Amino acid sequence: MRLTTKGRFAVTAMIDLALRCAEGPVTLAGIADRQKISLSYLEQLFGKLRRFELVTSVRGPGGGYALARETATITVADIIAAVDEPLDATSCGGKENCKDEHRCMTHDLWTNLNRRMYEYLHSVTLANLVEQQHAKGGPVAVLHDERPATASRGAAKLPLTA
Template identity: 40%
Template structure:
């Protein structure tokens, strides 16, 4: 499974909204500018996040977007599934021979575990304190 720019930029949007949670709406323009991303592309990504119940839009001169839930109630898995679809390392796992099927299932489950146990609160606080050890994986 490869996470595309949809997933990566979607996480960027959501992490920024988590950092500003409780401060009022954040315009996409400010997120786009601070990360040097296309505002138009972020607008395309925010729609499925809104439809998926993760963000709310606030209209008006001081409008923008806010999280629809607390940052500790939204996981990176929620975001990736909305933007990228199901989490699977290969298509058609059920058609693989048993040994390969077991390997691919274990890979899928490991990725799901990481994504579903990492909340926006974790990501927002990780980004702010610069602590890189908490998410270091050794192979």
């Protein structure tokens, strides 16, 4: 079990968008160039992110994408779910038919791992990830809600890398 490219690229692209959205709509071409992700692949991902109401599109000259919600309200779990990324450590997809149509001996172990992964990814917000990039000296940008990310707003220091 591992997170596939789809989920990784979606999270990376959302961080890039969040870092730059205060300057106006962000183009997918810009994200593709900065993050070395195929533009056509980003178009597919952002279509799903838009349907999940995590981003909005702005048409016309100067158009691009913007966040549909504040960074503190978008979790990594939201992003992964939006792009249909399966996170399941069980071999049966939770159907309890792991071994010869019966529940295997390790089913509860993998089910509990699934629950903990989801809980962790649900606890990490886009605001947390943006703050980490600022701490690393990444691009300076104001968050979507036009207030800088601070620990007092509940942005936890997490050992994640983007």
